[in-house]
Each structure stands twice: as C-alpha cells, then as structure tokens.
Amino acid sequence: MALTDPESRTTLLAEVMETIRGRIANRSLTPGMRLPSIRGCARSMRVSKSTVVEAYDRLAAEGVIRSQPGSGFYVTAPLAPLSLAETGPERVREVDPLWISRQALGAGDDLLIPGCGWLPPSWMPVEGLRRALRAAARAEPAGLADYGTPLGLPALRALLARRMAGHGIEAAPGQIMLTESGTQAIDLVCRFLLNPGDTVLVDDPCYFNFHALLRAHQVKIVGIPYTAAGPDVAGFAGAVAEHAPRLYVTNSALHNPTGATLSPVTAHRLLTLADQAGMTIVEDDIFADFEAGPAPRLAAFDGLSRVVYIGSFSKSLSASVRCGYIAAPADWIEGLVDLRIATAFGGPALSAELVLTLLQDGSYRKHMDTVRSRLARAMEETLAQLRRIGIAPWIEPQAGMFVWCRLPDGMDAADLARRMLAEKIVLAPGNAFSHARQAGGFLRFNVAQCEDERIFAALARALA
Structure with a gap:
C-alpha cells in the first residue's frame, strides 16, 4: 500500500x-x-x-x-478469526464472489439472476424427486434415520463406476467416496494434500468459489491464463517451474466460466508437466452430464494416478439433494475417509438413495436429454439477444449453461453490475472469476436464467 x-x-x-x-x-x-x-x-x-x-x-x-x-x-495479538473477505484482494462488492453468491442464493421472485451458476427450479425433475422421496419413505428405519457408511451407498458407487467408464475413466467402486457436494469433495482433497503456504494453480478465469475455498486453506493461489483449448501451456510450465505447486484445480469439460473444452493435445502436455513436477490435478467435472458429445478427461488419460476426479448432482438434479463424489488413487481413499469422518461423520445416505433411484429408473437420463435440448435453444436465443445489444461471446460453447462475454470497449463489468442491481438483476462480472483481475470487461451469463426479456432491455438501456 x-x-x-x-x-x-x-x-x-x-x-x-x-x-x-x-x-x-x-x-x-x-x-x-x-x-x-x-x-x-x-x-x-x-x-x-x-x-x-x-x-x-x-x-x-x-x-x-x-x-x-x-x-x-x-x-503479540492472538491469531485472528479467519475472514475470507479479509484474505483476498480488496474488491468492490459487485465483483466479490461471496457477495454475489449471497445475493443469488437469497434471491426472491422479484430478483433476476443471469449471473448465477445453476438451473431454474422449473427445469429440475421435481416429479421424479417426489416419486423417489415416496419410495425412500417406505424404506427400512435405518435408511431414514441412521448414518451412512463411510464410503457411501455401495450400489450408487458401483453405478458411478460404470458411468465414469463411459468417459474412459477406470475406477473401482472402492476408489469412489460419496460426499455432500462437489465443493465438499474439493475441500476434503485440499485438507488431505495441502498445508498453509502451499501453492495451488487455478485457471484465470475460473469458478470463483475455487478462490474462496483455497483462501480458507491459506494457500498461495497462482492463476494461469485460460485459452479456448485449455490453460496456456507455456504459462503453466512457467508457473510449475517458479512456484513448485502442490495442486492444480480445473474443469476440463464445459469450463466454468468460459464454456471452453480442453483439447487432447493440451491435456497430454499438462499431464506431462504434472508428472515431472510431482503435482496433483483436481478435475472438477460437475457439468459432465450437460455436454452434447464426449470431451477429453484428464482422469481418463492419467488413470487416476495424479488426477483426482470430482463429480456432483447438485447442478443437474437438485441443489437440495446434496450428493457428490471423489474418485481417487486407491491408496488415498482410507485417508480421505478418515478426514470425512472427522469433519462430517456419516455420508449422504438419504440423498444417495434418491440419486440412485432416479439413475436406475431412467428418470435422470430423460431429464438430462430434455435439459440439454433446452440449453441448446437457450444458448442460441441468449447469444442472439446479447449480440443485438453489442455484447459478444468470447467463444460459442459446444454445450452447457455458461457463455463468457466481452463487453463493448471501455465498459466496466463491475460498474454495469452495480447499475443492474438497481434494476433487481444480479450479474457475474469477470473479475469475480479472475485471480489477476484481468477480466474487467467480461461477464458470465447463465443462458438458462436469461429467459426474461427484462434482462436484455435493462442491459440495452445501460449500454446505450
């Protein structure tokens, strides 16, 4: 200062x-x-x-x-209570990730949230969830009242192993541990592998909650510029040589926030660098079921040697039915289970039963077929609306809900977000996703939350 x-x-x-x-x-x-x-x-x-x-x-x-x-x-003062707002760079509230999340999570019916990261409730398979809940209500008392097993429901883990095999990822059910969410899964991996002061690489831009979660673990965050084919390989190599990072956290398919997909060539180069450096990669693949066609997976190329694979059903099935999972090297699972018991004790038993029911009876497959079709239409319509008012996509995503957009020259996303909040519209400015704060002219839009014409009318007025 x-x-x-x-x-x-x-x-x-x-x-x-x-x-x-x-x-x-x-x-x-x-x-x-x-x-x-x-x-x-x-x-x-x-x-x-x-x-x-x-x-x-x-x-x-x-x-x-x-x-x-x-x-x-x-x-001599005692150690201060951890405040994530204090540990990160100073930000105006419109680009503070935690503030944006609080606004979106607390949104009432009068608040429009094109900057949020989830589907509208009306897109979710509510009737299927009701049927699964009725079936769960008829289960034995232990299924409703007891703790889950340490690894989680065996039948669901076996099914997840078969689903992962469809992406070329070979994992035995014993290498899979259920969690409450993808976020909890990453948190457990960080507890397992990191010490305060370690260095972690992230994409720049990346999912903004990665920043907050890593700050909670008191590590050094280094951002790697992200391209349409994945992280910049030269920048990645330079950061590995300079900082000796312990972890790299990324999305390889349907990257958040850009919507890009990792190329096979970039994937192989990243894995080579990680192997040479003895570094672990955490591959967060919670949007796997949104993709229209198969994309490269680091975990598939690596065979779960240096890659830890994370999944979740919070974005695709229900944010209320909390169920995620970790697939990791076999000799790591016992240590992860111990951490899980120490921090959360039992597993998501009831949620796991609900997810299993919907996967087995075909409801989930039909639901995701519908979601992918709706998202494709919403993407086309949203891009047309944005182009009409002068907002251009960085790339056109192959699938998914996110589009990363460049504002007209000279327009600041944080300032625009501030003005849109007065119109009861919550946006997601680019610097909320950028550790280096180099994305001040970008916004992330969730096309599933852009169906209301008032969003584009308000943006048009602001850009006029």
Whole structure:
C-alpha cells in the first residue's frame, strides 16, 4: 500500500496503524512474526521513519505488538478469526464472489439472476424427486434415520463406476467416496494434500468459489491464463517451474466460466508437466452430464494416478439433494475417509438413495436429454439477444449453461453490475472469476436464467 498524501501526520499515522492491523486480521502477520523494520516499513509505505516509530509504539501500547530490544517488533495479538473477505484482494462488492453468491442464493421472485451458476427450479425433475422421496419413505428405519457408511451407498458407487467408464475413466467402486457436494469433495482433497503456504494453480478465469475455498486453506493461489483449448501451456510450465505447486484445480469439460473444452493435445502436455513436477490435478467435472458429445478427461488419460476426479448432482438434479463424489488413487481413499469422518461423520445416505433411484429408473437420463435440448435453444436465443445489444461471446460453447462475454470497449463489468442491481438483476462480472483481475470487461451469463426479456432491455438501456 502506498501512502502518498502528506497533508496530515495524524492521518498518515492512523493509516500505518490500520495497515498493520489489517495484515494481522488477514493473517499476513501471525503471532510471533517479526514486523518489517522501521526503515523498511517507512520506505514501503512512503512515510517518515518517525511516523512508523510512533505507529509501532502505539500498537505496542495497545498490546498488538511488542518490542524486543536489539531485534525489532513482533506480533503479540492472538491469531485472528479467519475472514475470507479479509484474505483476498480488496474488491468492490459487485465483483466479490461471496457477495454475489449471497445475493443469488437469497434471491426472491422479484430478483433476476443471469449471473448465477445453476438451473431454474422449473427445469429440475421435481416429479421424479417426489416419486423417489415416496419410495425412500417406505424404506427400512435405518435408511431414514441412521448414518451412512463411510464410503457411501455401495450400489450408487458401483453405478458411478460404470458411468465414469463411459468417459474412459477406470475406477473401482472402492476408489469412489460419496460426499455432500462437489465443493465438499474439493475441500476434503485440499485438507488431505495441502498445508498453509502451499501453492495451488487455478485457471484465470475460473469458478470463483475455487478462490474462496483455497483462501480458507491459506494457500498461495497462482492463476494461469485460460485459452479456448485449455490453460496456456507455456504459462503453466512457467508457473510449475517458479512456484513448485502442490495442486492444480480445473474443469476440463464445459469450463466454468468460459464454456471452453480442453483439447487432447493440451491435456497430454499438462499431464506431462504434472508428472515431472510431482503435482496433483483436481478435475472438477460437475457439468459432465450437460455436454452434447464426449470431451477429453484428464482422469481418463492419467488413470487416476495424479488426477483426482470430482463429480456432483447438485447442478443437474437438485441443489437440495446434496450428493457428490471423489474418485481417487486407491491408496488415498482410507485417508480421505478418515478426514470425512472427522469433519462430517456419516455420508449422504438419504440423498444417495434418491440419486440412485432416479439413475436406475431412467428418470435422470430423460431429464438430462430434455435439459440439454433446452440449453441448446437457450444458448442460441441468449447469444442472439446479447449480440443485438453489442455484447459478444468470447467463444460459442459446444454445450452447457455458461457463455463468457466481452463487453463493448471501455465498459466496466463491475460498474454495469452495480447499475443492474438497481434494476433487481444480479450479474457475474469477470473479475469475480479472475485471480489477476484481468477480466474487467467480461461477464458470465447463465443462458438458462436469461429467459426474461427484462434482462436484455435493462442491459440495452445501460449500454446505450
């Protein structure tokens, strides 16, 4: 932070103190850590050494830091409670991922949410869910009241193994563990593999909740520019060489937010680099059932050696019926199960039964056939509407619900989102997805949530 306003020594003093408190709050400075030297702090903050001396003295008087003669100043304040809002870069609320999610999740009937990441409830197989619930209600008492097994419902895991084989991924049922969601699955993998301070690579742009989840694990995030064929391979190689990352988290098919699909050539190069670096790849494939044709899977090329495969039914079946899964190397499963028990105890027993019923009776297959057809029509209609008002797609996705769009030159997505909120429309500005904050002129649209003409009318007025 550069403090360049010399107008008031009092103001400068307060800003220095607030900066130190902020670094303690966001855990950049933790108990026992040495503060920058007086000279170094004065130079970096562009203030006088006397201002820093007074700021340190006042913070010491408050008990936030302590002086150790001949050595410097050290943090004495207790470890601050983790605040994800504090750990990330400062953002206006319209591009803060957690704020966007809160608005979309709390949306009433009067709020339009083209920036959200899920299908409308009216698109979901509600009648099939009701039938599955009625069947579950007739189950033995243990099925309604007891904890699930550590790995999860065996019949569903066996069925998932067969479904994965359709994507070329060979996984025995014993390599699959059910979770409450794809997010919980990634969280467990992070708990299993990461320590605070480790480096994790993500696509830039990527699903914005990856940023928040990784910040919760207190790791260093490095973004890799994303292209229409996958991450930039040269950038990926450079980041691997410079940062020695522990993980890379990505979507290979129907990438969120861009809608792009990983090419086979890029997939092979990524796996070669990961193998050379001893790095694990987490392949989040929760949109697998939305694709119109098969796309390359890192887990298929790798054989679940360095790739952990994540799936979920929250986006395709029901956000209320929470059921996801992890497919991992066989010798990792026991450790993941232990973490699962420690953090959530039993598995999603009732949700797993509902998912199994819908998969087995054909309801899910028919539902997804309908969804893919509806999404294809919605994509065509949404792209036509956006082009009409001067918003162009980065690429035309082959399938799925997302389209990544470039605004007219000079238009800022955060500013547009702020104005649309006054019209009761929640957008998803590009910098919510960009760790480097290089996507200020982009928006992600969910075509399934763009059926209301008021969205395009409001956007047209704003762009006029």
